[in-house]
Amino acid sequence: MKPMDTRLAKLARKGDQRAFAEIVSLYKDKLFHLAYRMTGNRQEAEDVVQDTFLRVFKNLERYDENQKFSTWIYRIATNLCIDRLRKRRSVYSLDAESSDHEGLDGYAMLPSDDRTPESELLLSETQRVIHQAMETLPAKYKSVMVLRYLQDMSLQEISEVLDMPVTTIKTRVHRGREFLRKKLENKL
Template sequence: MDAIVKRIIKQVKKGDHNAFGEIVELYKDKVYHISYRMLGNKQEAEDVAQEAFIRAFTNIDRFEINRKFSTWLYRIATNLAIDRLRKKRPDYYLDAEIAGTEGLTMYSQLAANEELPDEKVVSIETQQGIQQEILNLPPKYRSAIILKYIQELSLKEISEILELPVATVKTRIHRGREALRKRLRNG
């Protein structure tokens, strides 16, 4: 795939702007998933993914063709998501109690598409709990955990995306895991 991507990037650098659409098609799902896991919000993830592609397109001349494009693109998306997290704190949480009610939360107001068996409910609640706890991690640990365990990238790739030494990445993954473990035990 790297050879295909390099060929497309060379076309874009020569002025064939339509060729960038092929890049978007190749990476749109991965970029969206990274953004979503970082932000936990569909709309914001779509915005960040779109912005990542815009930034990649406008800065394509800065991209070094002998490097791995996906690493460069994921770094852009991760940095944009972290910037968004720093600028904005959520106005509400789905598990926050609704004022004037006895124990009702925003979760209880979400419509269900179908009745789910007990086991599936437990599984979904566990996944939501883990996702929520990932969202509660500081951004530096959150990005490392998401890139390692959800995107399944190597330590070297994560190191390049976050522009950190591999040892620092290992430390952040370890500390992020420990923080998750503690939060999930106490939750």
Template sequence: MKQQDVDQLLVTQVQKGDKRAFDLLVLKYQSRIIALTNRFVKDRMEAEDVAQDAFVRAYRALVNFRGESSFYTWLYRIAVNTAKNYLVAKGRRPPMLDFDAEEAEQLFQQQGLTEHATPEGELVRVQVQQQLNRAMEGLSDGLKQAIILREVDGLCYEEIAEVMGTPIGTVRSRIYRARETIARQLEEESDYAKTAL
């Protein structure tokens, strides 16, 4: 299943009246959207306000979302329009960032282009990547193989089950345990870093 399908699953729940599903979408996309609006307004605090406004507009408009484009592409457009409107309202001129949303998403996925590819953002990314790599190395072979097949190779659970010769339930459990192990290790490293400071 693609990420678009996961989003559509959550969007459907929102359209059924469950606001909690929208919260998961916010948590999932907030960093990208804040980074995007930051490119327009050039101020972190303002960027967050504009991003918040974009999410609220998206929520209001979700009633008309038909799934013809991916949720992120649709959200991206709303965020760009919100940021532009914000700048116009403030008497500031929007920057020339008018590339197509689908194109932006493709670039995002294929080249790892991030709206927060700033030097400090890149530094954080490299640090987290290194931490992740260390955490992955510490996993048992079964867990490591399962999480790599899923997150790096992008296989679905059924395909992973075939490759590993295990039931789907085992795949699901191993991926979960791998994520938990990684999350705990990163939390510990984070705590250690705080203590060291």
């Protein structure tokens, strides 16, 4: 039996508007979270989500039902984010020197149960520094790091979403963490 989202895509392809609305309902929050983490901008994230659903609607006939629907829709959203980041980078070329750095892994900074006002302040400052470092990542690393650590995807799933070999994904995750470490070693 095919997964629910694949069945919905098949129905939407035949013109069932309720099926497409259900797809939107299933994925809008997940895609927004992904886009917001990649772009760091609420309006851009909303635009990416809207553009993703427009592309999905226009290209439903191209969807291969033998492929996971989630992989297909995440690929569309991720590519739209990467396109926006590339366009943004050319506009802000003054930052080009620092764009060779990258970073992430906020999960390592989660607080313990014994929170104090001091530890909360330190945590929020640490998270702010990590998010700033994340913003400096080149798009090719940022997409992999967001999918890996914030969307909690496996290397295989990321490979499918980005249509790249797993070995390339592993390399980019490793380099992303290295850049983050270098970027953060003097700030934390």
